[in-house]
Amino acid sequence: MTPDDEKFLRRAVAIASRAGASGERPFGSLLVGADGTVLIEDHNTVVSDSDITAHPELKLARWAARELAPDVAAGTTMFTSCQPCPMCATAIDQSGLGRVVYALSSEQFEEVRPAAPPPPPVRYEGPALFDEAREPIENYY
Numbered sequence: 001m002t003p004d005d006e007k008f009l010r011r012a013v014a015i016a017s018r019a020g021a022s023g024e025r026p027f028g029s030l031l032v033g034a035d036g037t038v039l040i041e042d043h044n045t046v047v048s049d050s051d052i053t054a055h056p057e058l059k060l061a062r063w064a065a066r067e068l069a070p071d072v073a074a075g076t077t078m079f080t081s082c083q084p085c086p087m088c089a090t091a092i093d094q095s096g097l098g099r100v101v102y103a104l105s106s107e108q109f110e111e112v113r114p115a116a117p118p119p120p121p122v123r124y125e126g127p128a129l130f131d132e133a134r135e136p137i138e139n140y141y
């Protein structure tokens, strides 16, 4: 981790602090281009948007996939106040971004955050209807 990495990581933590002080959940992220330019930053807006997916990492991954050419995205780093959750990590993996630098790990986050009950389990059922379900896939590819 370079001094510039630490500078941008501190900026992500500052964004998280401001978000928490304003009533949002305390998470912040930014994207930094290969030349050290801050491209975009955002914070968690799960509360104000009433959107369970409004994590800053997901919003920035979507922005990168939409707005950046693949070679630019590959040279772009996401700095984020906590290790991305599985939802965000999946989006980041699809976004073309080249690197993620985070402050708190998921394990450290769980140690710092007050204990919360786990969400109720979701029952997944399948596979089913193989012949019917494969048709749109085969027709597309």
Ligand SMILES: [Zn+2]
Pocket (backbone or CB within 6 Å): 055, 057, 058, 084, 085, 086, 087, 088, 089
């Ligand atoms: Zn997330």
